[in-house]
Amino acid sequence: MTQIKMHLLVCGGTGCRSSHSEGVSQALNESLTNHGLDAEAKVVTTGCFGFCEKGPIVKVIPDNTFYVQVTPDDAEEIVKEHVLKGRKVQRLLYLDPEREKTVSDDRHMTFYKKQIRIALRNCGFIDPENIDEYIARDGYMALAKCLSEYTPQQVIDIIKKSGLRGRGGGGFPTGLKWEITARVQADQKYVICNADEGDPGAFMDRSILEGDPHSVIEAMAINGYCTGASRGLVYIRAEYPLAIKRLQIAIEQARTYGLLGENIFGTGFHFDIQLRYGAGAFVCGEETALIHSMEGKRGEPTFKPPFPSEHGYMGKPSNVNNVETYANIPVIILKGPAWFASIGTEKSKGTKVFALAGKVNNVGLIEVPMGITLREVIFEIGGGIKAGKEFKAVQTGGPSGGCLTARHLDTPIDYDNLLAAGSMMGSGGMIVMDQDDCMVSIAKFYLEFTVEESCGKCSPCRIGNKRLHEILEKICKGEGTMEDLEKLKNLSQVIKDTSLCGLGQTSPNPVLSTLENFWDEYVEHVVDKKCRAGVCKSLMKYTIDAEACVGCTACARACPVNAISGERKQPHTINPSICIKCGACMEKCKFNAVLLQ
């Protein structure tokens, strides 16, 4: 009898799949069969490993070899060398940029050293489309334990003691929310999972649903037991087809095993889950708007109170939690609240998943303990700023958050510290910026997003954000005045104070935080008409240094609008009224004669 002695884990997250990881699994399988090794090694498609920068990832077990940027063409070599002869394929190993040495396994990668994976515990470890692998990792054991050993209140107490707070952004204590929903008397209650992840560049919830859908299903059932709800609903955006597919498969498998449906574990507890699809509106991440959208109404928020815990879906008490919050629940039940509370800071317990993006070397999905500093995240896990440039700012909390600067680098990350620094935890987007990013333009980018996504119900958000955006555009064009900066500040404050829902109440944050932290840069745009990052095109001017120019005509030929004139072998000039500032001349010039001011 031959035994499986090797597992080849291939990332099947959206990131790696878009760089053809499916082709890699297929090629590996074919090659294993061709070499007669299919009884000895098994290819497993898993969820996200997090190291999206270098996908597709293939991890070989048991030696933990971490292959990066694997193409289907590499499959044959991996099988012939590694599976057959035990020799690692050196050229596919991750190259540590600092030491310029290949790293043979993921346990020696700086990217993973400071991470603690709780919500992502099964991502990149199990096959998300196979319930057995989840069960093998203690899956559904927490639900069984709750149903057979604890009363609903005991479970709520465990969650309360753990100190878990909502991972969707607000940071409301989860146990307390459950207790409130549990207390309200009603003939029908609902458990809702908010999978409407809308921050630009964020993909934490998507990765959890793609890599470990059962953990969310199990937690929702536990919540149903605690609050007295028999129906669960997942509100997920239709732009997440893979997450939807894996959730559907998972729900179907759980039903077959009797882990969803009637009389679960023979305890008389009924619970089932259905999916509701969103059309991708940012405002529908707000819980009241989300509920309206699920009811078939316009995705618009309503004033709170009443909170969904009392008056939610179809007017019934509904417990709304985010994907990542749910993913933490089964582990807390099994390992105990004390264990969970031992990780993190005084008021923020456990870990947080971040989608690290922007100008860092290691873009990807990370899970770190609360209280880690931004410096550790950006410079150790993230591997520092791309191309050795200088760190300028980091944006957390998406369009509702703010930009933090170098002076915040050593601030421990938790809900309260981020708020105090003028940003917020948000759902976990983290975008790193360097010297080439213009902070005024960044604020403008986020405002563009909120203007687009505002539902238009209340005027501060609908009109106010539009005006903010107009002022920012004016400044970027070089037409701003100091008075405009005052207006920005005042208007932002009014929008924050008077908007109906969380979208409007936080949308001016990117403006306020950049005004606070990068005031000089705003003043430069307004007074000196300069953009130091070279982003605001209206403020830039291309000129030719007459002494350096040799008159080779390369620039004139590259110019798409014929703005450059001059005789051959004579210095050329750029006509600023025709120039569209595309930079093509600068790229072509071999003598560094084109200057940018």
Add this chain to the structure above:
Amino acid sequence: MSQIKSLDDLRKIKEAVQKKIQLREKSIDPEKVIQIKVGMATSGIASGAREVMAFLIEELEKRNIEAVVTQVGDMGYCYAEPTIEVTLPGKEPVVFGNVTTKKADEIIEKYIKNGELIDGILPANYHTI
């Protein structure tokens, strides 16, 4: 698939399926279990390393010994293939040469179970960094 009707049912299924991912579980922290490396270069394979490896995986499981069996490239002992390197938790690795299935059986019974050194140990001729 049959329905799971109690905590015991779930435990039974868990035990049955656990083997599927056991390899992955053990590799999270390989230092905690016994690690065995089998030299699987051309010379190793030619002298029967594949059979030895299959034997080790199967027998260790039968005898309930938690170990990670990994195949590695040439260890440089072509005169004594098949070679295996055994690392007991907290101890220095020991390399055995000319390992047949019979020898492998002896290694499991004497060295792995009791830490007893037996014939066939090769002098370490390299340092890893």
